[in-house]
Amino acid sequence: MANGKSSAAYFKSVSLLIWITSISLFSLLHFASYNQKAMPDQYMGPVGTFYRWLAYEHPWGTRVGYHVLMVTHVLEGFYTLHLTNRYGITDTVAKIKWFLQTLVCGFSSWMLLKKKFKKRAE
Numbered sequence: 001m002a003n004g005k006s007s008a009a010y011f012k013s014v015s016l017l018i019w020i021t022s023i024s025l026f027s028l029l030h031f032a033s034y035n036q037k038a039m040p041d042q043y044m045g046p047v048g049t050f051y052r053w054l055a056y057e058h059p060w061g062t063r064v065g066y067h068v069l070m071v072t073h074v075l076e077g078f079y080t081l082h083l084t085n086r087y088g089i090t091d092t093v094a095k096i097k098w099f100l101q102t103l104v105c106g107f108s109s110w111m112l113l114k115k116k117f118k119k120r121a122e
Helices: 002-008 016-034 045-057 059-086 092-105 107-121
Strands: none
Touching (some): 016 059, 059 092
16 A cells, blocks of 8 residues: 555656756757857857857757757656556646656656656566
8 A cells, every 4th residue: 555655656856967958958949049149158168169050050940949849848748647647646746746857858757757667567
């Protein structure tokens, strides 16, 4: 019974490195798409060179890529909600955590969820 409760409210966060990388890349793409001059690219080293390439040489492609990334992460978030229902996670707070984490971190978030319940099924 206790095991059922813990699995109904199961949540595991991805690593801090994945959080930082995801937020940094989202921010970089957002600024490259909508506010190119807001980033101090001259002080960013190789990342600044890449940023200038995205923002000034390929603005249309960067904007399309940004929107595709956003839509993909939203769809992954909804897929994660489907997985939580399928795997018996009934706690609303845990479902919200999984959804929000997947919005930001994407694929790595729901891979944690699938990995946990794949082990349990074996």
